[in-house]
Amino acid sequence: MRAFLLTLIIVLVAFVVKIDLTEGTLPLAAFYPKETEELCEEQLEPSYINIQVIQGDSIHSLFAMKPAKVPMTFPERLQLFYQLNPHLQLQELVPGENIKLPLSFGLENLCGK
Known part of the structure; x- marks a missing residue:
């Protein structure tokens, strides 16, 4: 037993x-x-700029052209990039396409908008 x-x-x-x-x-x-669940949930979004992709652009070249406002590693910035552009995870950059390029972790509160 x-x-x-x-x-x-x-x-x-x-x-x-x-x-x-x-x-x-x-x-x-x-x-x-x-x-607390019933309160307005904060919607946060990283700061970014909209850019148009041209022929020959890559994620590396875009990150080099527009450096981040705050120090961050490449994987951190790449993660933010894919959060802002989820349609690009399994696709290459297409010339003429408008994408969002993250600049910082600075998150903006979109709750009251």
Whole structure:
């Protein structure tokens, strides 16, 4: 009987650890009260400029032409680029297309607009 209980406890602990590692945290009761969910959620968008792509442009050349306002790594800026231009994730830049080029992490609150 002890072996069965010990095995059950080990399996339960392993299951909890697996869920914690794969999902981030254990699903618990609501952390925030419902009142905060009903408030206006802030819509944040990074600062950017609109540019038109010309023949021979690449993401690297665009980032070099228009440097960021604040220091950020290439992967961080690339992540912002794809957030602003999700249609370009599996596509190359097309000459004549207007795209949004991120300049900083400076986020603007669009809630009241």
